[in-house]
Amino acid sequence: MFEILSSPDAWIALLTLTFLEIVLGIDNIVFISITANKLPENQQRKATNWGLFLAMLQRILLLFAISFLVGLKAPFYHIDTSWLSMGISGQGIILFVGGLFLLYKSTSEIHEKVDMPEHGEEELKSKKISSLSKAITQIVIIDFIFSIDSILTAVGMTNGIGNKPGDALILMIIAVVVSIVIMMTFANPIRKFINQHPSVQLLALAFLILIGFMLIAEAAHLSHTKVFDQEIGAIPKGYLYFAIAFSLLVEFLNMKMRKKREMKNKTVNE
Structure with a gap:
Protein backbone atom coordinates (compact mmCIF):
# COMPACT_ATOMS: atom_id res chain seq x y z
CA MET A 1 0.00 0.00 0.00
CA PHE A 2 2.84 2.40 0.85
CA GLU A 3 5.30 1.19 -1.81
CA ILE A 4 5.06 4.65 -3.38
CA LEU A 5 7.08 6.05 -0.45
CA SER A 6 10.16 4.15 -1.66
CA SER A 7 10.38 6.48 -4.66
CA PRO A 8 12.51 9.68 -4.35
CA ASP A 9 10.11 11.48 -6.70
CA ALA A 10 7.25 10.65 -4.36
CA TRP A 11 9.10 12.16 -1.37
CA ILE A 12 9.86 15.33 -3.31
CA ALA A 13 6.20 15.58 -4.33
CA LEU A 14 5.11 14.91 -0.73
CA LEU A 15 7.35 17.63 0.74
CA THR A 16 6.30 20.12 -1.94
CA LEU A 17 2.64 19.27 -1.48
CA THR A 18 2.85 19.55 2.32
CA PHE A 19 4.51 22.96 2.03
CA LEU A 20 1.84 24.05 -0.45
CA GLU A 21 -0.96 22.89 1.87
CA ILE A 22 0.55 24.91 4.73
CA VAL A 23 0.88 28.04 2.59
CA LEU A 24 -2.67 27.67 1.28
CA GLY A 25 -3.82 27.10 4.87
CA ILE A 26 -2.56 30.49 6.11
CA ASP A 27 -5.81 32.22 5.17
CA ASN A 28 -7.70 29.41 6.92
CA ILE A 29 -5.70 29.95 10.13
CA VAL A 30 -6.42 33.68 10.00
CA PHE A 31 -10.17 33.07 9.70
CA ILE A 32 -10.11 30.41 12.44
CA SER A 33 -8.18 32.74 14.75
CA ILE A 34 -10.62 35.63 14.30
CA THR A 35 -13.64 33.36 14.75
CA ALA A 36 -12.23 31.55 17.80
CA ASN A 37 -11.27 34.84 19.48
CA LYS A 38 -14.96 35.79 19.59
CA LEU A 39 -15.64 32.84 21.92
CA PRO A 40 -15.18 32.86 25.71
CA GLU A 41 -11.49 32.43 26.53
CA ASN A 42 -11.87 28.89 27.88
CA GLN A 43 -13.32 27.70 24.53
CA GLN A 44 -10.93 29.42 22.11
CA ARG A 45 -8.23 26.71 22.04
CA LYS A 46 -10.87 24.00 21.72
CA ALA A 47 -12.53 25.77 18.78
CA THR A 48 -9.16 26.19 17.01
CA ASN A 49 -8.12 22.55 17.46
CA TRP A 50 -11.53 21.10 16.62
CA GLY A 51 -11.86 23.40 13.63
CA LEU A 52 -8.54 22.23 12.19
CA PHE A 53 -9.23 18.58 13.02
CA LEU A 54 -12.60 18.68 11.25
CA ALA A 55 -10.93 20.54 8.38
CA MET A 56 -8.51 17.61 8.05
CA LEU A 57 -11.34 15.05 8.00
CA GLN A 58 -13.25 17.15 5.50
CA ARG A 59 -10.27 17.40 3.14
CA ILE A 60 -9.63 13.66 3.32
CA LEU A 61 -13.28 12.95 2.46
CA LEU A 62 -13.06 15.42 -0.43
CA LEU A 63 -9.94 13.63 -1.69
CA PHE A 64 -11.93 10.39 -1.87
CA ALA A 65 -14.66 12.32 -3.72
CA ILE A 66 -12.20 13.94 -6.11
CA SER A 67 -14.15 12.79 -9.18
CA PHE A 68 -17.12 14.73 -7.81
CA LEU A 69 -14.99 17.87 -7.35
CA VAL A 70 -13.55 17.59 -10.85
CA GLY A 71 -17.09 17.23 -12.17
CA LEU A 72 -18.01 20.54 -10.55
CA LYS A 73 -15.75 22.32 -13.05
CA ALA A 74 -18.06 21.45 -15.94
CA PRO A 75 -20.53 24.30 -16.74
CA ILE A 93 -20.68 29.08 -7.54
CA ILE A 94 -18.93 27.68 -4.43
CA LEU A 95 -15.96 30.03 -4.85
CA PHE A 96 -18.21 33.02 -5.62
CA VAL A 97 -20.42 32.46 -2.56
CA GLY A 98 -17.32 31.87 -0.41
CA GLY A 99 -15.78 35.11 -1.64
CA LEU A 100 -18.95 37.05 -0.86
CA PHE A 101 -19.09 35.48 2.61
CA LEU A 102 -15.49 36.51 3.34
CA LEU A 103 -16.16 40.06 2.12
CA TYR A 104 -19.25 40.32 4.34
CA LYS A 105 -17.60 38.71 7.39
CA SER A 106 -14.41 40.78 7.12
CA THR A 107 -16.06 44.16 6.51
CA SER A 108 -18.54 43.60 9.35
CA GLU A 109 -15.67 42.65 11.70
CA ILE A 110 -13.67 45.73 10.67
CA HIS A 111 -16.73 47.93 11.18
CA GLU A 112 -17.23 46.43 14.65
CA LYS A 113 -13.60 46.98 15.68
CA VAL A 114 -13.38 50.52 14.28
CA ASP A 115 -16.62 51.51 16.05
CA MET A 116 -15.71 49.64 19.25
CA PRO A 117 -15.28 52.77 21.44
CA GLU A 118 -18.83 53.82 20.58
CA HIS A 119 -20.35 50.52 21.72
CA GLY A 120 -21.29 49.80 25.27
CA GLU A 121 -19.94 46.75 27.09
CA GLU A 122 -23.25 44.89 26.86
CA GLU A 123 -23.49 45.49 23.11
CA LEU A 124 -19.96 44.21 22.57
CA LYS A 125 -20.72 41.07 24.58
CA SER A 126 -23.81 40.44 22.44
CA LYS A 127 -21.63 40.42 19.30
CA LYS A 128 -19.43 37.61 20.64
CA ILE A 129 -20.08 34.02 19.57
CA SER A 130 -21.49 32.29 22.62
CA SER A 131 -21.78 28.81 21.08
CA LEU A 132 -18.76 26.61 20.38
CA SER A 133 -20.74 24.65 17.80
CA LYS A 134 -21.66 27.86 15.95
CA ALA A 135 -17.99 28.89 15.72
CA ILE A 136 -16.92 25.43 14.53
CA THR A 137 -19.72 25.42 11.93
CA GLN A 138 -18.45 28.71 10.50
CA ILE A 139 -14.90 27.33 10.44
CA VAL A 140 -15.93 24.11 8.66
CA ILE A 141 -17.99 26.00 6.05
CA ILE A 142 -15.19 28.41 5.13
CA ASP A 143 -12.65 25.56 5.14
CA PHE A 144 -14.80 23.78 2.54
CA ILE A 145 -14.42 26.84 0.31
CA PHE A 146 -10.63 26.92 0.80
CA SER A 147 -10.37 23.13 0.36
CA ILE A 148 -11.74 23.16 -3.19
CA ASP A 149 -8.79 25.10 -4.56
CA SER A 150 -6.05 23.40 -2.53
CA ILE A 151 -7.27 19.87 -3.30
CA LEU A 152 -7.56 20.48 -7.05
CA THR A 153 -4.04 21.97 -6.94
CA ALA A 154 -2.83 18.84 -5.10
CA VAL A 155 -4.43 16.60 -7.74
CA GLY A 156 -2.62 18.50 -10.48
CA MET A 157 0.72 18.18 -8.68
CA THR A 158 0.45 14.43 -8.05
CA ASN A 159 -0.91 13.53 -11.47
CA GLY A 160 1.13 10.69 -12.98
CA ILE A 161 3.01 9.81 -9.76
CA GLY A 162 3.17 6.09 -8.97
CA ASN A 163 2.14 3.00 -10.86
CA LYS A 164 -1.08 2.34 -8.98
CA PRO A 165 -4.26 4.49 -9.05
CA GLY A 166 -4.18 4.91 -5.26
CA ASP A 167 -0.54 6.07 -5.00
CA ALA A 168 -1.32 9.75 -5.62
CA LEU A 169 -4.24 9.57 -3.16
CA ILE A 170 -1.95 8.21 -0.42
CA LEU A 171 0.52 11.08 -0.95
CA MET A 172 -2.26 13.68 -0.83
CA ILE A 173 -3.76 12.24 2.37
CA ILE A 174 -0.34 12.16 4.10
CA ALA A 175 0.33 15.76 3.00
CA VAL A 176 -3.05 16.92 4.35
CA VAL A 177 -2.56 15.16 7.72
CA VAL A 178 1.02 16.46 8.18
CA SER A 179 0.09 20.03 7.17
CA ILE A 180 -2.91 20.11 9.55
CA VAL A 181 -0.78 18.80 12.44
CA ILE A 182 1.80 21.54 11.76
CA MET A 183 -0.97 24.15 11.58
CA MET A 184 -2.42 22.87 14.88
CA THR A 185 1.00 23.44 16.46
CA PHE A 186 1.16 27.09 15.42
CA ALA A 187 -2.54 28.04 15.18
CA ASN A 188 -3.09 28.82 18.87
CA PRO A 189 0.05 31.01 19.26
CA ILE A 190 -1.02 32.86 16.08
CA ARG A 191 -4.56 33.25 17.47
CA LYS A 192 -3.22 34.71 20.73
CA PHE A 193 -0.86 37.04 18.87
CA ILE A 194 -3.69 38.33 16.65
CA ASN A 195 -5.94 38.81 19.69
CA GLN A 196 -3.28 40.77 21.61
CA HIS A 197 -2.49 43.19 18.77
CA PRO A 198 -5.49 45.15 17.42
CA SER A 199 -3.53 46.48 14.43
CA VAL A 200 -2.67 42.91 13.37
CA GLN A 201 -6.37 41.99 13.71
CA LEU A 202 -7.30 44.70 11.22
CA LEU A 203 -4.47 43.63 8.93
CA ALA A 204 -5.67 40.01 9.08
CA LEU A 205 -9.22 41.10 8.24
CA ALA A 206 -7.86 43.12 5.32
CA PHE A 207 -6.12 39.93 4.11
CA LEU A 208 -9.46 38.11 4.19
CA ILE A 209 -10.99 40.88 2.06
CA LEU A 210 -8.20 40.36 -0.49
CA ILE A 211 -8.78 36.61 -0.41
CA GLY A 212 -12.52 37.19 -0.86
CA PHE A 213 -11.87 39.24 -4.00
CA MET A 214 -9.43 36.56 -5.20
CA LEU A 215 -12.10 33.85 -4.79
CA ILE A 216 -14.64 35.91 -6.74
CA ALA A 217 -12.12 36.59 -9.51
CA GLU A 218 -11.19 32.90 -9.61
CA ALA A 219 -14.86 31.94 -9.84
CA ALA A 220 -15.23 34.29 -12.82
CA HIS A 221 -12.06 32.89 -14.39
CA LEU A 222 -13.21 29.26 -13.99
CA SER A 223 -16.53 30.24 -15.60
CA HIS A 224 -14.59 31.77 -18.55
CA THR A 225 -16.39 35.04 -17.92
CA LYS A 226 -16.03 37.71 -20.59
CA VAL A 227 -17.25 41.27 -20.06
CA PHE A 228 -17.31 43.30 -23.30
CA ASP A 229 -15.10 40.60 -24.89
CA GLN A 230 -12.49 40.96 -22.12
CA GLU A 231 -11.91 37.67 -20.30
CA ILE A 232 -11.44 37.89 -16.52
CA GLY A 233 -8.19 36.25 -15.49
CA ALA A 234 -7.27 34.59 -12.21
CA ILE A 235 -5.23 36.55 -9.70
CA PRO A 236 -1.82 34.82 -9.26
CA LYS A 237 -1.62 33.62 -5.65
CA GLY A 238 2.07 34.49 -5.50
CA TYR A 239 1.20 38.19 -5.78
CA LEU A 240 -1.34 37.87 -3.00
CA TYR A 241 0.99 36.05 -0.60
CA PHE A 242 3.82 38.50 -1.35
CA ALA A 243 1.50 41.41 -0.50
CA ILE A 244 0.51 39.69 2.76
CA ALA A 245 4.14 38.94 3.70
CA PHE A 246 5.24 42.51 2.87
CA SER A 247 2.38 44.02 4.90
CA LEU A 248 3.22 41.81 7.88
CA LEU A 249 6.88 42.83 7.66
CA VAL A 250 5.93 46.52 7.71
CA GLU A 251 3.56 45.94 10.64
CA PHE A 252 6.24 44.07 12.64
CA LEU A 253 8.65 46.96 12.06
CA ASN A 254 5.96 49.39 13.27
CA MET A 255 5.38 47.26 16.36
CA LYS A 256 9.12 47.24 17.09
CA MET A 257 9.29 51.02 16.72
CA ARG A 258 6.28 51.51 19.01
CA LYS A 259 7.83 49.23 21.62
CA LYS A 260 11.11 51.17 21.53
CA ARG A 261 9.22 54.47 21.79
CA GLU A 262 7.23 53.22 24.79
CA MET A 263 10.40 52.04 26.54
CA LYS A 264 12.08 55.37 25.85
CA ASN A 265 9.12 57.33 27.22
CA LYS A 266 9.01 55.08 30.27
CA THR A 267 12.73 55.70 30.91
CA VAL A 268 12.27 59.48 30.55
CA ASN A 269 9.31 59.51 32.95
CA GLU A 270 11.29 57.56 35.54
Whole structure:
Protein backbone atom coordinates (compact mmCIF):
# COMPACT_ATOMS: atom_id res chain seq x y z
CA MET A 1 0.00 0.00 0.00
CA PHE A 2 2.84 2.40 0.85
CA GLU A 3 5.30 1.19 -1.81
CA ILE A 4 5.06 4.65 -3.38
CA LEU A 5 7.08 6.05 -0.45
CA SER A 6 10.16 4.15 -1.66
CA SER A 7 10.38 6.48 -4.66
CA PRO A 8 12.51 9.68 -4.35
CA ASP A 9 10.11 11.48 -6.70
CA ALA A 10 7.25 10.65 -4.36
CA TRP A 11 9.10 12.16 -1.37
CA ILE A 12 9.86 15.33 -3.31
CA ALA A 13 6.20 15.58 -4.33
CA LEU A 14 5.11 14.91 -0.73
CA LEU A 15 7.35 17.63 0.74
CA THR A 16 6.30 20.12 -1.94
CA LEU A 17 2.64 19.27 -1.48
CA THR A 18 2.85 19.55 2.32
CA PHE A 19 4.51 22.96 2.03
CA LEU A 20 1.84 24.05 -0.45
CA GLU A 21 -0.96 22.89 1.87
CA ILE A 22 0.55 24.91 4.73
CA VAL A 23 0.88 28.04 2.59
CA LEU A 24 -2.67 27.67 1.28
CA GLY A 25 -3.82 27.10 4.87
CA ILE A 26 -2.56 30.49 6.11
CA ASP A 27 -5.81 32.22 5.17
CA ASN A 28 -7.70 29.41 6.92
CA ILE A 29 -5.70 29.95 10.13
CA VAL A 30 -6.42 33.68 10.00
CA PHE A 31 -10.17 33.07 9.70
CA ILE A 32 -10.11 30.41 12.44
CA SER A 33 -8.18 32.74 14.75
CA ILE A 34 -10.62 35.63 14.30
CA THR A 35 -13.64 33.36 14.75
CA ALA A 36 -12.23 31.55 17.80
CA ASN A 37 -11.27 34.84 19.48
CA LYS A 38 -14.96 35.79 19.59
CA LEU A 39 -15.64 32.84 21.92
CA PRO A 40 -15.18 32.86 25.71
CA GLU A 41 -11.49 32.43 26.53
CA ASN A 42 -11.87 28.89 27.88
CA GLN A 43 -13.32 27.70 24.53
CA GLN A 44 -10.93 29.42 22.11
CA ARG A 45 -8.23 26.71 22.04
CA LYS A 46 -10.87 24.00 21.72
CA ALA A 47 -12.53 25.77 18.78
CA THR A 48 -9.16 26.19 17.01
CA ASN A 49 -8.12 22.55 17.46
CA TRP A 50 -11.53 21.10 16.62
CA GLY A 51 -11.86 23.40 13.63
CA LEU A 52 -8.54 22.23 12.19
CA PHE A 53 -9.23 18.58 13.02
CA LEU A 54 -12.60 18.68 11.25
CA ALA A 55 -10.93 20.54 8.38
CA MET A 56 -8.51 17.61 8.05
CA LEU A 57 -11.34 15.05 8.00
CA GLN A 58 -13.25 17.15 5.50
CA ARG A 59 -10.27 17.40 3.14
CA ILE A 60 -9.63 13.66 3.32
CA LEU A 61 -13.28 12.95 2.46
CA LEU A 62 -13.06 15.42 -0.43
CA LEU A 63 -9.94 13.63 -1.69
CA PHE A 64 -11.93 10.39 -1.87
CA ALA A 65 -14.66 12.32 -3.72
CA ILE A 66 -12.20 13.94 -6.11
CA SER A 67 -14.15 12.79 -9.18
CA PHE A 68 -17.12 14.73 -7.81
CA LEU A 69 -14.99 17.87 -7.35
CA VAL A 70 -13.55 17.59 -10.85
CA GLY A 71 -17.09 17.23 -12.17
CA LEU A 72 -18.01 20.54 -10.55
CA LYS A 73 -15.75 22.32 -13.05
CA ALA A 74 -18.06 21.45 -15.94
CA PRO A 75 -20.53 24.30 -16.74
CA PHE A 76 -24.19 23.41 -16.37
CA TYR A 77 -25.59 26.74 -17.64
CA HIS A 78 -24.33 29.27 -20.16
CA ILE A 79 -24.99 32.99 -20.39
CA ASP A 80 -24.23 34.66 -23.71
CA THR A 81 -25.33 38.24 -24.26
CA SER A 82 -23.92 41.19 -26.19
CA TRP A 83 -21.72 42.22 -23.26
CA LEU A 84 -21.50 39.17 -20.95
CA SER A 85 -20.46 35.60 -21.65
CA MET A 86 -19.92 32.87 -19.02
CA GLY A 87 -20.46 29.21 -18.24
CA ILE A 88 -21.77 28.71 -14.72
CA SER A 89 -20.32 25.71 -12.88
CA GLY A 90 -20.71 24.24 -9.40
CA GLN A 91 -17.12 25.06 -8.49
CA GLY A 92 -17.56 28.65 -9.67
CA ILE A 93 -20.68 29.08 -7.54
CA ILE A 94 -18.93 27.68 -4.43
CA LEU A 95 -15.96 30.03 -4.85
CA PHE A 96 -18.21 33.02 -5.62
CA VAL A 97 -20.42 32.46 -2.56
CA GLY A 98 -17.32 31.87 -0.41
CA GLY A 99 -15.78 35.11 -1.64
CA LEU A 100 -18.95 37.05 -0.86
CA PHE A 101 -19.09 35.48 2.61
CA LEU A 102 -15.49 36.51 3.34
CA LEU A 103 -16.16 40.06 2.12
CA TYR A 104 -19.25 40.32 4.34
CA LYS A 105 -17.60 38.71 7.39
CA SER A 106 -14.41 40.78 7.12
CA THR A 107 -16.06 44.16 6.51
CA SER A 108 -18.54 43.60 9.35
CA GLU A 109 -15.67 42.65 11.70
CA ILE A 110 -13.67 45.73 10.67
CA HIS A 111 -16.73 47.93 11.18
CA GLU A 112 -17.23 46.43 14.65
CA LYS A 113 -13.60 46.98 15.68
CA VAL A 114 -13.38 50.52 14.28
CA ASP A 115 -16.62 51.51 16.05
CA MET A 116 -15.71 49.64 19.25
CA PRO A 117 -15.28 52.77 21.44
CA GLU A 118 -18.83 53.82 20.58
CA HIS A 119 -20.35 50.52 21.72
CA GLY A 120 -21.29 49.80 25.27
CA GLU A 121 -19.94 46.75 27.09
CA GLU A 122 -23.25 44.89 26.86
CA GLU A 123 -23.49 45.49 23.11
CA LEU A 124 -19.96 44.21 22.57
CA LYS A 125 -20.72 41.07 24.58
CA SER A 126 -23.81 40.44 22.44
CA LYS A 127 -21.63 40.42 19.30
CA LYS A 128 -19.43 37.61 20.64
CA ILE A 129 -20.08 34.02 19.57
CA SER A 130 -21.49 32.29 22.62
CA SER A 131 -21.78 28.81 21.08
CA LEU A 132 -18.76 26.61 20.38
CA SER A 133 -20.74 24.65 17.80
CA LYS A 134 -21.66 27.86 15.95
CA ALA A 135 -17.99 28.89 15.72
CA ILE A 136 -16.92 25.43 14.53
CA THR A 137 -19.72 25.42 11.93
CA GLN A 138 -18.45 28.71 10.50
CA ILE A 139 -14.90 27.33 10.44
CA VAL A 140 -15.93 24.11 8.66
CA ILE A 141 -17.99 26.00 6.05
CA ILE A 142 -15.19 28.41 5.13
CA ASP A 143 -12.65 25.56 5.14
CA PHE A 144 -14.80 23.78 2.54
CA ILE A 145 -14.42 26.84 0.31
CA PHE A 146 -10.63 26.92 0.80
CA SER A 147 -10.37 23.13 0.36
CA ILE A 148 -11.74 23.16 -3.19
CA ASP A 149 -8.79 25.10 -4.56
CA SER A 150 -6.05 23.40 -2.53
CA ILE A 151 -7.27 19.87 -3.30
CA LEU A 152 -7.56 20.48 -7.05
CA THR A 153 -4.04 21.97 -6.94
CA ALA A 154 -2.83 18.84 -5.10
CA VAL A 155 -4.43 16.60 -7.74
CA GLY A 156 -2.62 18.50 -10.48
CA MET A 157 0.72 18.18 -8.68
CA THR A 158 0.45 14.43 -8.05
CA ASN A 159 -0.91 13.53 -11.47
CA GLY A 160 1.13 10.69 -12.98
CA ILE A 161 3.01 9.81 -9.76
CA GLY A 162 3.17 6.09 -8.97
CA ASN A 163 2.14 3.00 -10.86
CA LYS A 164 -1.08 2.34 -8.98
CA PRO A 165 -4.26 4.49 -9.05
CA GLY A 166 -4.18 4.91 -5.26
CA ASP A 167 -0.54 6.07 -5.00
CA ALA A 168 -1.32 9.75 -5.62
CA LEU A 169 -4.24 9.57 -3.16
CA ILE A 170 -1.95 8.21 -0.42
CA LEU A 171 0.52 11.08 -0.95
CA MET A 172 -2.26 13.68 -0.83
CA ILE A 173 -3.76 12.24 2.37
CA ILE A 174 -0.34 12.16 4.10
CA ALA A 175 0.33 15.76 3.00
CA VAL A 176 -3.05 16.92 4.35
CA VAL A 177 -2.56 15.16 7.72
CA VAL A 178 1.02 16.46 8.18
CA SER A 179 0.09 20.03 7.17
CA ILE A 180 -2.91 20.11 9.55
CA VAL A 181 -0.78 18.80 12.44
CA ILE A 182 1.80 21.54 11.76
CA MET A 183 -0.97 24.15 11.58
CA MET A 184 -2.42 22.87 14.88
CA THR A 185 1.00 23.44 16.46
CA PHE A 186 1.16 27.09 15.42
CA ALA A 187 -2.54 28.04 15.18
CA ASN A 188 -3.09 28.82 18.87
CA PRO A 189 0.05 31.01 19.26
CA ILE A 190 -1.02 32.86 16.08
CA ARG A 191 -4.56 33.25 17.47
CA LYS A 192 -3.22 34.71 20.73
CA PHE A 193 -0.86 37.04 18.87
CA ILE A 194 -3.69 38.33 16.65
CA ASN A 195 -5.94 38.81 19.69
CA GLN A 196 -3.28 40.77 21.61
CA HIS A 197 -2.49 43.19 18.77
CA PRO A 198 -5.49 45.15 17.42
CA SER A 199 -3.53 46.48 14.43
CA VAL A 200 -2.67 42.91 13.37
CA GLN A 201 -6.37 41.99 13.71
CA LEU A 202 -7.30 44.70 11.22
CA LEU A 203 -4.47 43.63 8.93
CA ALA A 204 -5.67 40.01 9.08
CA LEU A 205 -9.22 41.10 8.24
CA ALA A 206 -7.86 43.12 5.32
CA PHE A 207 -6.12 39.93 4.11
CA LEU A 208 -9.46 38.11 4.19
CA ILE A 209 -10.99 40.88 2.06
CA LEU A 210 -8.20 40.36 -0.49
CA ILE A 211 -8.78 36.61 -0.41
CA GLY A 212 -12.52 37.19 -0.86
CA PHE A 213 -11.87 39.24 -4.00
CA MET A 214 -9.43 36.56 -5.20
CA LEU A 215 -12.10 33.85 -4.79
CA ILE A 216 -14.64 35.91 -6.74
CA ALA A 217 -12.12 36.59 -9.51
CA GLU A 218 -11.19 32.90 -9.61
CA ALA A 219 -14.86 31.94 -9.84
CA ALA A 220 -15.23 34.29 -12.82
CA HIS A 221 -12.06 32.89 -14.39
CA LEU A 222 -13.21 29.26 -13.99
CA SER A 223 -16.53 30.24 -15.60
CA HIS A 224 -14.59 31.77 -18.55
CA THR A 225 -16.39 35.04 -17.92
CA LYS A 226 -16.03 37.71 -20.59
CA VAL A 227 -17.25 41.27 -20.06
CA PHE A 228 -17.31 43.30 -23.30
CA ASP A 229 -15.10 40.60 -24.89
CA GLN A 230 -12.49 40.96 -22.12
CA GLU A 231 -11.91 37.67 -20.30
CA ILE A 232 -11.44 37.89 -16.52
CA GLY A 233 -8.19 36.25 -15.49
CA ALA A 234 -7.27 34.59 -12.21
CA ILE A 235 -5.23 36.55 -9.70
CA PRO A 236 -1.82 34.82 -9.26
CA LYS A 237 -1.62 33.62 -5.65
CA GLY A 238 2.07 34.49 -5.50
CA TYR A 239 1.20 38.19 -5.78
CA LEU A 240 -1.34 37.87 -3.00
CA TYR A 241 0.99 36.05 -0.60
CA PHE A 242 3.82 38.50 -1.35
CA ALA A 243 1.50 41.41 -0.50
CA ILE A 244 0.51 39.69 2.76
CA ALA A 245 4.14 38.94 3.70
CA PHE A 246 5.24 42.51 2.87
CA SER A 247 2.38 44.02 4.90
CA LEU A 248 3.22 41.81 7.88
CA LEU A 249 6.88 42.83 7.66
CA VAL A 250 5.93 46.52 7.71
CA GLU A 251 3.56 45.94 10.64
CA PHE A 252 6.24 44.07 12.64
CA LEU A 253 8.65 46.96 12.06
CA ASN A 254 5.96 49.39 13.27
CA MET A 255 5.38 47.26 16.36
CA LYS A 256 9.12 47.24 17.09
CA MET A 257 9.29 51.02 16.72
CA ARG A 258 6.28 51.51 19.01
CA LYS A 259 7.83 49.23 21.62
CA LYS A 260 11.11 51.17 21.53
CA ARG A 261 9.22 54.47 21.79
CA GLU A 262 7.23 53.22 24.79
CA MET A 263 10.40 52.04 26.54
CA LYS A 264 12.08 55.37 25.85
CA ASN A 265 9.12 57.33 27.22
CA LYS A 266 9.01 55.08 30.27
CA THR A 267 12.73 55.70 30.91
CA VAL A 268 12.27 59.48 30.55
CA ASN A 269 9.31 59.51 32.95
CA GLU A 270 11.29 57.56 35.54
